Every structure is written in structure tokens, then in C-alpha cells.
Amino acid sequence: MTRTIALPLCLIGSISPLLAEGGERPNVIFILADDLGYGDIGCYGQKIIETPHIDALADRGMRFTDFYAGCTVSAPSRASLMTGLHTGHTKIRGNKEIKPEGQMPMADVPTLATLFRSAGYATGLFGKWGLGAPASGAEPQDRGFDRFYGYNCQRISHHYYPEHLWADRSRVTLPENSGKRQSTYAPDLIQQDAKYFIRQSVHRGKPFMAMMTYTLPHAELNLPHRGLYQYYRGKVEPRPWQSQYEHDYPSTPDAHASFAAMVGQLDLYVGELVQELRALGVEENTLIVFTSDNGPHREGGANPEYFDSNGPLRGAKRDLYEGGIRVPMIVTWPGQIKPKTEANTPAAFWDFLPTFAEMLKQPKFGERTDGSSLLGLWQGGTSQPSATRPLYWEFHEEGGKIAIRQGVWKLIALQVNSGQPQYELYRLDSDLGEHNNVAHKHPKVVRRLSKLMQQMHQPSAEFPFKSEVK
Helix, strand or coil: CCCCCCCHHHHHHHHHHHHCCCCCCEEEEEECCCCCCCCCCHHHCCCCCCCCCHHHHHHHHHHEECCCCCCCCHHHHHHHHCCCCCCCCCCCCCCEEEEEEEEEEECCCCHHHHHHHCCEEEEEEECCCCCCCCCCCCCCHHHHHEEEEEEEECCCCHHHCCCCCEEEEEEEEEEHHCCCCCCCCCCHHHHHHHHHHHHHHHHHCCEEEEEECCCCCCCCCCCCCHHHHHHHHHHHHHCCCCCCCCCCCEEEEHHHHHHHHEEEEEHHHHHHHHHHHHHCEEECCCCCCCEEECCCHHHHCHHHHHHCCCCCCCCCCCCCHHHHCCCCCCECCCCCCCEEEEEECEEEHHHHHHHHHHHHHCCHHHHHHCCCHHHHHHHHCCCCCCCCCCCEECCCCCCEEEEEECCCEEEECCCEHHHEEEEEEECCCCCCCCCCCCCCHHHHHHHHHHHHHHHCCCCCCCCCCCHHHC
């Protein structure tokens, strides 16, 4: 595991009043989209769907080109984000369901939320949790959040008109959505609660960290048929979609219009948050992160090929090709991050915890992670992660998969459960689309990276590869 990289002393006086004694701590809004592909927003090349508010974040801050999610599906990716660990070390390495509601509880380890709470912040999570069922001992409040409003269970979060949500540890029923009725659009309620949390924190004079785990644009492809939906119905090719089996996502009269409008709705929510900050007079002291939990999905009528959702990348959700794990990442921080800058340094979800630990002068939170601080990179200093450090992912569905990137090289192991993985090697600087498997041409690179894979994987009792089970 790598430790947080400290900024050189020569930089401390020049980069930030925050780092000086008594400097004002920034508020933080961390926006996590759900199944949003690398190419789904305008500043990453999207040509059909309009995302002016997200694009404006990129204009005001730094856009990452080589940024990676924690995994290729929801729960392990979010566990990586929260703990600063890659999926070779996290407790949660897959979507393990609990009935009647919720998922397997994440480990009781330091998290982004406990970091901010220890630094005196009000902490809130608004949207999807998916890291511990109700009464499991791993609800949001158990992992550092003062306020939670949204979905505890990621299965239920696939429905935008649910019969209940959660407010902290209390179940909030939505009778107007019972049966087949669809009256209350849950994302609107979640957005309202988040804005109230921000206002209350500002009025109390307390810095806040609001984690916005929107479910958009994850299936089901369903939202109110108001302005955005009607706009895209007149713009995109129609795509009626019918459910394929009993428990499939519901049918939709136009999957293309629904998906485009859902991304557009996400963009509107981002714009609302920025407007709220401006109205409260705190925009200049608020750091905003925007990213996604994994690549684009194909469920419920979604059509990533039509929208070019993964841009130049191969693959989608559940793949360890770039399209499944490389995601948009934008960070804006007035006075600290230069506008319209681009970062090409490879980085990943597990870097956020050591980054914020350094920012908040809480070094103990960054010591037991797999990440490196990005603070120097954000602020234009010389201290930044090595471009050749290894990045690691594992995925336990579809026969078992592992991927590792080191510098320009990326090795993917398929059918890991068999005990005889099939290796694919790609040179990303000349083959970003991963079209040419050159494993047979570079056996030494394959051996070196496969050995590194073994070193970075800690066996898991909850998520073993079948080849590890004796």
C-alpha cells in the first residue's frame, strides 16, 4: 500500500491559504453519477445529450482524462471510493444482496465521511447507499454521515418511484407510489433534502461535505415526461422497448429519449447545486467533484452505441476494458485549481481519501490506503502520483476478471475462476480502444504484470475466486 504524498515545503506558502494556520476549510460537494459513461457528457465528447452545467464545471476547474472508478459495478466501486482501497483489498468486491432489502455491509474502517466528520464537518449522503442493509451496523450513520436521505438498497434504487425511502435510520413511506401509481419522483425529494442540508450547514457556520450519489442514469429508464423528455423525443431516434422477462426493467415508450433526459436531469441537478451555493455566497469556498461509479449500462433499453456512451473506449459496465472502468472526473475549487486545466495522470477512486486527508491535515486517514494524494496535482504543484504506479481491479462475475494498469501497459486476466486465466495485454498509449491484444509479443511484460496481480490481490472469504477455494 502506498502512503499519502506530502507536499514539498517550498510549495506550502504559495498554493493555498487553506494550508496556512487558521485557513478557511472548503465545503465539499462530491457528485457520483450511476452508470454514466466516459462519453456521456459534453466535455468528454457527447454530441447528442446537452450537459451545460457539468461542462461549466470543467471550464472552471480540472478535467481528468485517465481517471478510473473503483470497479465495474456499483457496490465494490463505492466501497473503494469510501475506504481508499482497491478491490484486491476491500471487503466488498461485488454486489452481494441481502433480503428483503440492502446489500452486504462494508467493513468498519475509516471512510471519507469519518475523515470529514473528524475535521469538524457536517456530513451528508443523498441518493444511493448500497453498502449495508438497514440495522446491519453499516448504515450511512455508522460510517460517518450525520444525515442520510435516499435509498438504502441499490435494488430498490433501480425504481425512480419507490414506495419508500430512508431518512437517517427511519423508513419514509411514499403511499402515492404504492401499487402501480407513480406520483412522486424520488430524485426530486433527494435533491430537496440535500439543498436543505447545505443551507442549514451554511446558516450554522459549519463546513459541510455533501455526497450526492444520484441514481441517474441507471436503469430503469423512467422519469417524469416533462420538458426534457419531450425535448429529446423530438431530437433522438425513437426506441420503444419492451420488458423481456418477469423481473426485467419496465417497458418504456422511448428508451432513447428517456436516457437522454435522465442525463439531462442529472445536469440540471448539478446546476441547481451550483446556484444554491451562489445564493448562499459560498461558491468561492466550495470544492466540487463530479464522477461516475462505472461505465455505461445496457439494461432497460439503454443503447450506449447510439449515444457513443463510452467514447473511444472498448467495453461497458461489467467489463474491465477501459469502457467499464474509466470514467469522467472533474474537480473545481475556486482559487486553488486553475480553470480549464486537464490532467492526464492515471488516478482512481482510492486516491480521494488520501487526497482529502492531506487537504484537511488528517494524515492518519491517508496512511492505510492504496491511494496517493492528488492535492499537489490539483493545485499545480510538483507533488503528484507516479504515472507508473500500478492500478488494480478485480470482478467476480462472468468467470472472474482481474485487470492491472502500469504506465502504458494494461493486462487483463479473464476466466480467473478456472485457475488458468486467459491474458490480454494492451498498450494504451497507442491502442486506447484495446483492439490489439499483444500478449504473445510481450511475454515478459505479461509475466511481470501477472506476478504483480498476485501480489496486489488479498484472498477474500466473502468473494473468493473459485480457483482459490480448496
